[in-house]
Amino acid sequence: xxxxxxxxxxxxxxxxxxxxxxxxxxxxxxxxxxxxxxxxxxxxxxxxxxxxxxxxxxxxxxxxxxxxxxxxxxxxxxxxxxxxxxxxxxxxxxxxxxxxxxxxxxxxxxxxxxxxxxxxxxxxxxxxxxxxxxxxxxxxxxxxxxxxxxxxxxxxxxxxxxxxxxxxxxxxxxxxxxxxxxxxxxxxxxxxxxxxxxxxxxxxxxxxxxxxxxxxxxxxxxxxxxxxxxxxxxxxxxxxxxxxxxxxxxxxxxx
Amino acid sequence: xxxxxxxxxxxxxxxxxxxxxxxxxxxxxxxxxxxxxxxxxxxxxxxxxxxxxxxxxxxxxxxxxxxxxxxx
Numbered sequence: 498x499x500x501x502x503x504x505x506x507x508x509x510x511x512x513x514x515x516x517x518x519x520x521x522x523x524x525x526x527x528x529x530x531x532x533x534x535x536x537x538x539x540x541x542x543x544x545x546x547x548x549x550x551x552x553x554x555x556x557x558x559x560x561x562x563x564x565x566x567x568x569x570x571x572x573x574x575x576x577x578x579x580x581x582x583x584x585x586x587x588x589x590x591x592x593x594x595x596x597x598x599x600x601x602x603x604x605x606x607x608x609x610x611x612x613x614x615x616x617x618x619x620x621x622x623x624x625x626x627x628x629x630x631x632x633x634x635x636x637x638x639x640x641x642x643x644x645x646x647x648x649x650x651x652x653x654x655x656x657x658x659x660x661x662x663x664x665x666x667x668x669x670x671x672x673x674x675x676x677x678x679x680x681x682x683x684x685x686x687x688x689x690x691x692x693x694x695x696x697x698x699x700x701x702x703x704x705x706x707x708x709x710x711x712x713x714x715x716x717x718x719x720x721x722x723x724x725x726x727x728x729x730x731x732x733x734x735x736x737x738x739x740x741x742x743x744x745x746x747x748x749x750x751x752x
Numbered sequence: 753x754x755x756x757x758x759x760x761x762x763x764x765x766x767x768x769x770x771x772x773x774x775x776x777x778x779x780x781x782x783x784x785x786x787x788x789x790x791x792x793x794x795x796x797x798x799x800x801x802x803x804x805x806x807x808x809x810x811x812x813x814x815x816x817x818x819x820x821x822x823x824x
Binding site: 574650657660665668673738739742 | 768769772776777779780781783784785788810811814815817818821822
């Protein structure tokens with residue numbers, strides 16, 4: 498591409514990638530989701546096909562991911578009942594990590610999670626899961642009572658507090674779960690676009706001073722890429738931690 | 753002294769979830785009661801959006817009260 502044609506500034510339009518087939522049902526994002534799913538299935542199957550007492554590197558990775566989901570999330574946040582949720586949480590964690598890291602892999606370079614649809618589906622699955630386990634354990638009325646009424650509060654202020662509790666526990670949670678992941682990945686991709694395209698746009702001016710600033714911009718793009726790697730891991734951790742916390746909260750006996 | 757226990761390190765995981773709980777209570781409190789106040793504004797023609805303002809303050813007070821109750 499000619500340097501003078503570098504599109505700048507980047508905009509939201511840059512997140513809407515062209516259709517590859519079947520209208521907009523198959524885009525680069527669809528392919529990346531397939532790739533992530535396939536890669537995870539293959540990796541987990543291969544790494545655990547022939548488990549050894551002294552693990553190979555792949556087996557060690559699989560065991561640490563699962564051990565983290567089982568011990569740090571399921572056991573600590575959900576409690577003794579939490580173990581049966583460990584497979585779900587481990588899957589969720591590795592899927593979010595892989596799709597997040599797609600944002601900084603050359604040629605993939607954008608995370609599917611920078612579209613609200615993908616985090617929304619993950620949040621809805623977790624939402625339905627914790628509503629289901631909560632209602633199964635406490636019954637519909639019992640669960641609603643638990644979710645909306647704080648014990649030890651004089652009944653006079655229930656009208657003030659019940660709407661807040663209802664909104665916090667049953668509306669806000671899935672929304673913030675989805676929006677937090679989406680906004681982080683969206684902003685991260687936009688930042689990388691600004692510094693990378695900005696660097697080339699400055700080179701295209703031909704002015705010596707702008708040229709130097711463009712170099713700084715590209716160096717910063719590299720720094721931000723490393724930073725994005727940290728964000729990818731952190732956001733996967735936060736998502737899974739909160740999903741685990743919500744499941745634990747739904748299962749908890751009344752306070 | 754007997755009271756001189758080394759401070760217990762708070763568990764980072766539960767600390768972070770406590771933080772998210774507090775933030776979502778504040779958002780929900782201000783949002784819900786601000787919205788109810790705004791509805792009252794529209795319905796009763798209250799001047800200067802006073803209903804929204806009072807609603808947000810009430811919601812914030814309720815949220816702070818809930819956070820204190822839940823965390824203690």
